[in-house]
Amino acid sequence: MPESPHRPATYARETAEKITEIKHLPPQGFWRKYVFSLDHKVIGKQYLGLALVAVCTGMFLSWLMRLHLANPDLAIPGLGKLWPNGAPGGVMTPEFYLSLMTMHGTIMVFFVLTTAPFAGFGNFALPIQIGAEDMAFPRFNMMSFWVTFLAFLVLVAAFFVPAGPPISGWTAYAPLSAVGKDAGPGQGTGQLLWAISIAIFCVGQLLGALNFIATTLDLRTKGMTLARMPYSTWAWFITAVIGLVAFSVLLPACILLILDHVAGTSFFIPAGLVISDTLQPHTGGSPLLWQHLFWFFGHPEVYIAILPGFGIVSQILPAFARKPLLGPRVMIGCMIAIGFLSYMVWGHHMFLSGMNPFSATLFSVPTLIITIPATIITLLWIGTLYGGKLRFTTSMLFCIGFVSVFVSGGISGFFLAQPSIDVYLHGTYFVVGHFHFVMGVAAMFGIFAGTYYWFPKMFGRMMNETLGKWHFALTFIGVYCIFMPMHYLGLHGDVRRYSAFTDEYMKGDMPLHRFITIAALFTGAVQLLFLYNLVRSRFRGAPASENPWQATTLEWTTSSPPPFDNFGGHHPVVTHGPNEYGEQGPDGSDHIMQTAPAGR
Amino acid sequence: MSARVEPVSTPARTGVWVGIAAITLMFAAFTGAMVVRRTEADWLHFRLPPILYVNTLVLLASSAALERSRARLEAGTQWLAFTLGLGLLFVLGQILAWRNLATQGLFLATSPSSAFFYVFTAVHGTHLLGGIAALAYVLGRARRAHGFAGALGAAALYWHFLTALWLGLLLLLTLQL
Numbered sequence: 001m002p003e004s005p006h007r008p009a010t011y012a013r014e015t016a017e018k019i020t021e022i023k024h025l026p027p028q029g030f031w032r033k034y035v036f037s038l039d040h041k042v043i044g045k046q047y048l049g050l051a052l053v054a055v056c057t058g059m060f061l062s063w064l065m066r067l068h069l070a071n072p073d074l075a076i077p078g079l080g081k082l083w084p085n086g087a088p089g090g091v092m093t094p095e096f097y098l099s100l101m102t103m104h105g106t107i108m109v110f111f112v113l114t115t116a117p118f119a120g121f122g123n124f125a126l127p128i129q130i131g132a133e134d135m136a137f138p139r140f141n142m143m144s145f146w147v148t149f150l151a152f153l154v155l156v157a158a159f160f161v162p163a164g165p166p167i168s169g170w171t172a173y174a175p176l177s178a179v180g181k182d183a184g185p186g187q188g189t190g191q192l193l194w195a196i197s198i199a200i201f202c203v204g205q206l207l208g209a210l211n212f213i214a215t216t217l218d219l220r221t222k223g224m225t226l227a228r229m230p231y232s233t234w235a236w237f238i239t240a241v242i243g244l245v246a247f248s249v250l251l252p253a254c255i256l257l258i259l260d261h262v263a264g265t266s267f268f269i270p271a272g273l274v275i276s277d278t279l280q281p282h283t284g285g286s287p288l289l290w291q292h293l294f295w296f297f298g299h300p301e302v303y304i305a306i307l308p309g310f311g312i313v314s315q316i317l318p319a320f321a322r323k324p325l326l327g328p329r330v331m332i333g334c335m336i337a338i339g340f341l342s343y344m345v346w347g348h349h350m351f352l353s354g355m356n357p358f359s360a361t362l363f364s365v366p367t368l369i370i371t372i373p374a375t376i377i378t379l380l381w382i383g384t385l386y387g388g389k390l391r392f393t394t395s396m397l398f399c400i401g402f403v404s405v406f407v408s409g410g411i412s413g414f415f416l417a418q419p420s421i422d423v424y425l426h427g428t429y430f431v432v433g434h435f436h437f438v439m440g441v442a443a444m445f446g447i448f449a450g451t452y453y454w455f456p457k458m459f460g461r462m463m464n465e466t467l468g469k470w471h472f473a474l475t476f477i478g479v480y481c482i483f484m485p486m487h488y489l490g491l492h493g494d495v496r497r498y499s500a501f502t503d504e505y506m507k508g509d510m511p512l513h514r515f516i517t518i519a520a521l522f523t524g525a526v527q528l529l530f531l532y533n534l535v536r537s538r539f540r541g542a543p544a545s546e547n548p549w550q551a552t553t554l555e556w557t558t559s560s561p562p563p564f565d566n567f568g569g570h571h572p573v574v575t576h577g578p579n580e581y582g583e584q585g586p587d588g589s590d591h592i593m594q595t596a597p598a599g600r
Numbered sequence: 601m602s603a604r605v606e607p608v609s610t611p612a613r614t615g616v617w618v619g620i621a622a623i624t625l626m627f628a629a630f631t632g633a634m635v636v637r638r639t640e641a642d643w644l645h646f647r648l649p650p651i652l653y654v655n656t657l658v659l660l661a662s663s664a665a666l667e668r669s670r671a672r673l674e675a676g677t678q679w680l681a682f683t684l685g686l687g688l689l690f691v692l693g694q695i696l697a698w699r700n701l702a703t704q705g706l707f708l709a710t711s712p713s714s715a716f717f718y719v720f721t722a723v724h725g726t727h728l729l730g731g732i733a734a735l736a737y738v739l740g741r742a743r744r745a746h747g748f749a750g751a752l753g754a755a756a757l758y759w760h761f762l763t764a765l766w767l768g769l770l771l772l773l774t775l776q777l
Contacts, residue, residue: 136611206622214614244618248625255719256633264709267637284640284712289633296629 026564036146038138039564043145044124045458050149051116051447054107057156059524061104068092070510070517072500085185086164097499098167099186103158105170106194109301110201111152113443117308118243119144119208121450122236124458126212128555129230131221131572133565136214140207147204155197158190166191169497171298174268174290175280178260182276195257202251205243212240221554223574228594230553230578231325234332235311238339239304245343246300253293260285291353295346302439303342306406309446310335310377313399315578316453317381319551320396321388322590324579326380334373334380341370351419352426360419367417371410378407393549394468398449401476402442408480409437412487427497430490433483441479448472448530455534456548460560461541467533471526478523485512552591553578612754620761623727627765630723631772634716638776644711646777648770649700655693656770662686663763666735666756673749677742680752683759684739687732694725713777720769724762731759 027033037043067074075090086096123141127134135141158165166186168177172194181188216237220229229237256267260282268290269282318325325331347355347363381403390396412434416422425431448471455463494501494509501509547556554574558567575598585592637643662683669679698718701707706714734755741748 284642
């Protein structure tokens, strides 16, 4: 290994046990710098960019769905031109509604909630937070992003095939997802593209998880013991382990689904199945097998989406409460417990599959147990706020909002965990309200908190706080107006996946549906404030200092934005934990940096 | 560049261990699916092509050759090249096994048992091709410069895992098909 001129020889000796090779040289030229970059910071931003495109697409689809739900006869201008089969004259068919729902769910869960909090922020911040120059395998890292990007293109291509996107939901239940075009529009090529896209996505995320784990284990700088690791790093690491297990199971499931589709196998398609008056030429497959494989991935996926949010909130709350996080070891222990338990509860998505009631109890109990670490974590956050010198920055507000929506969504989880109650509620809007709060909105609030927090580090400029606070306040009100009423709709028997509630016995719920639609349009429009703030701050924002939030972790010891190798040729030596707020620092400040001189 | 002692834990080695975990889980899902699917009436029992046992010996020999190559790093890279050759021979043998099944009229869609056979061998073979690429990379590095023991160690770990995985799969296929 060539000796770096910036690196003192003593350091080289000290780290002889731990290789921290310079993985690659500073990039030359446009393509290496911005497109096929090996730099984890650029890759992180690419992931966030992809998530931004995906979230705009997903939200646009939800607008179309909500418009249709509020007025099922509404002709949406232009829709008929774009999809003459799905929306003749601009009025969407029930099948087209289902295809929008499928694509909304798939795009949001995979390409927003998995990419942004984990791959996006994790890629950007994890190596800097542990004092590394880059990820352990920069080439795999680059591949991880571009493979994910390819997966997104393949998925979106389903919009442009003649029969349109699949209609089987983001869960793609077999056998209707496996038999092909007999099962409805989009179930042929569209569904196949879906399965291929998700298989590719799995490969990308496995490469990412591999990098996160190896980097965290092997590339920590001197003094960065596990106990001194920032909580966000802990969360990304645990998420990577969960992701490794989850995507390793989803990938083979998708391979088998693809084979059922194209090769005539019968993994998931039972014998004697007649669909659209056609006897399917398959024998003996098990549709339940798909559900088991899918939900063995699917439930941990919820934690892949939300655990990075836990880490981000645990990192940001103390910085703006000027007070150490309460019970940091308990917090990490709870996150590990959640990760472990997340693999024991997948059957609670299948209470309606006709499973033995004893099996249902077996899945119900760990589902209730998992609420214990989640509740402890929530209490630790609230305890951290108690008695703090709170600074209500936008980032802080989104963290507090995160706690709020996580609790609101979590409480409905207690009900759904009971098989007897779930049998009634599972197919209704109650579940839609529940998971949008606890997984969707909470994770989004984590993403917003992270964006407002790390934007200065990413681009060297501050975001506009006034716009940010408006963004928070209006979004916070908006999401409660959208998702809270859904619980009542569900209790009232409104079935999710119905494209219209015009039947006599459901008509009475239409005003509430219209209210939700108005709230959804409003909340979506509010996001334009965020987009404007993002773009404007990128070019016109006030210049950011090295450490604008007076935070303690390593990313705040380097310039904003950090140099190519993160620390300008020197390696930070860590002497303190990430949690030392409210203590007199060496420079008279109220916090101690992780790299502050030792001996205090 | 001077030769130096390779540390016990390197990112490459950790990475291979993580990869091993992922591949093991993937096959756990595949074999789990097989165990579930096997209970149905359409499960067709058939004899495995005998060439599989020859292939198994070839793969075991490749692992042995790889260890010999690691023990005699100073003596040159011929054992490493030999390992690579045996790896390719194994892949060729697996393709012959497929042809053997096809001549018996057993294709991917014939029965779930044949489907699982093709899927297992194809996925294992794909990973083995990755191992061949890794060995070829190490071989290329070894011919250019010293200091490749770490990369070779990581590649060897991966290779031996694939050998062990194949033994496990063969046992399972013998018992289940």
